[in-house]
Amino acid sequence: MPQETFVRVAIDRPLDRLFDYRCPPELRPLPGQRVRLPFGRTDTVGVVMESVETPAVASSRIRALGALIDPDPVLTAPLLELLRFTARYYHHPLGEVVLNALPPALRRGAPLPDPRVPESLWRADIDADQPRRIGPRQQATIDALREARAPLTRDALNDLTGLGLRRAELERMAARGLLAAEPAASGTPEPSEDGGPAVPLTPEQRDAIAEIIGQTGRPTVFLLDGVTGSGKTEVYLEAAARSLARGGQVLILIPEIALTPQLIQRVSRRFPGQVAALHSGLAAGERLRAWDDARRGERPLLLGTRSALFTPLPRLGLIIVDEEHDPAYKQQDGLHYHARDLAILRGHIESLPVVLGSATPTLETLEKARSGRYRHLRLGTRPDGSRPPAVNCLDTRVHATDEGLSAPMLDAMRRTLAQGRQCFILLNRRGFARVLTCDHCGWVADCPRCDAHLTVHASIRRSICHLCGFTQPLTESCPQCGQPLRHLGVGTQRLERALSRHFPDTPLMRLDRDSIRRRGALERSLETIRAMDAGIVVGTQILAKGHDFPRVGLVGIIDVDQGLFSSDLRAAEQTLQLVLQAAGRAGRAGDPGEVLIQTGHPEHPLMRALRAGDYAAMVGPLLDERRHSGMPPYGYLALVRVDGPGPEATQRQAEEMARELRRHAREVRVLGPAPAPRHRVNRRYREQILLASSRRATLHHTLGETRRHWEEHPPPRNLRISIDVDPITLA
DNA sequence: AGCACGCCGACT
């Protein structure tokens, strides 16, 4: 009798199990292949995980597979292994994890894009000096096409310009006779070769590249540790070039593509036609195309944000994680994975080197580099010969501040501007004022849905909750006693207004999430800043990201104190990183810049360390502290969160969870439940339980057993339980 | 999660 075969299938449901199906004789799906299947009363999409001889449930319950969606697997075997681990490690349903690795269109069962259908290629089609009214976007498009000297796809154009051009926009330009479209010739166009690196490499850079390439095919992890301006990007690009030259694919992860348009442009220019970019700004179709181009090796270099980690890359040879300290690598909802940690795991599974780059590495990474588990590559010298900036504190108890600004800060700004250099003023709070309050009766404008004050946004005359987005019109007088209200605390918008009064004739810009919301606004702002001579830029941490500016003489930090005294696990570390990243903007090409920090606590150990200026030295005491308290990297944490519509039921459920966790705890401390630091967000109440252990295994045992229990005795539907393994913040 | 079944309240 012919042997029947069965497959075990992953499905996009929050059920922590796989489902077995009978294979009709003509269907022999391989692991990683998408299939359509009957599920309950409907049809759904699944991914085959493995073949099995005997199903896990009685054969009477087994149903037959519907159909294959693709002729071949869409996910590779090593990627499936990574996804299995991910589900186990983060205690998340495997089906959701697996389907999450697919672009949304494929998750819903859409067909793969047909690689034989070429995209349009665009070229400039305009007489050189024909006088015409052309907008800045159109001009930039035409300039990019002329510079490329070859017709480009829309994707390639967007990579080069960062404009996010839509098809309709290009078609409008074509209708006006500015552009012409032609179908792509067979095969990829090979635009003009850009040659090797633009600047000669330093010996340190050459050594780093040689070390990385020397580990090809081995799961070696590198920490590429170098201050701003030390040329980490050149090391990435050159290592990538050599890996590509050997026929491998390269994955470069970056924290947020939207904030680093310069990097995409730089990579696209260096590797024309070879780069696929994957990030949240893409429309569904573009995302699918980029993903599939990377999967098929059509574009062997994939540049993307954290989710790009799950892209199948059959010939992957090298992974680079840029700015590894950036918390954006940790997904904060649903599947709480850390893309940097999983990148390292992927390196092990696929046996390839992983490069973690940062000027301010996390304590976790530094500790592993110090203990020798990672190879530590240092780029100490800046290729342009500049020295690091001097860091000084301004004691706000001595120097009073008005709208956030002290007199010495203003003096330093005047000096810097007089030298023809720029001032960057960093304040990590957007909006106008922190709160709206009444001096007479003490009323404060609070969010009706969260435990948070509403932030004043004067420009749009509204108050906004930064937690849930609730907004309401600004009121002039107190709703309780009718007295006029006062704006308390300073945000970037208020700082901008104050500075425009102090420096009425100086160019002034603001850079924060609100100012760059419109498409292309960030690119325009960065361009303006770069073109500006002396001037002032006010902004949030976006200012501290790795943009390159040539003329910054002063970086002023308005308020670090909330970072010094926050009780959160990583507050000190992250404050250090933020200040140093910001400081990295100061001083280029011979001119050391200056960093001025306003603080009420200049004697605080962190501030003393900052003045000394050496990140590695500052980290020592922080690591000691972590060791003594058993915190990461010397101990392991997991956070169990319960949230629900009412405070009492949520608390009861959290208490039951904690009881269950304690029942299974072996060498695991179970702390709580306690109301989460922001107890109420978006009309939901949140309780949390912290698990701590000196061993990973015991933590996972406790979580696993508890999870099994609640799968069997599920809590009411309106209560949600989520597990955050290796939480980045306890808030 | 989806989806259906099931058992109680105010409508044409």
Next chain:
DNA sequence: GTCGGCGTGCTC
């Protein structure tokens, strides 16, 4: 009488 509220149970 029946449309529809959301509690509960199941999915190979």
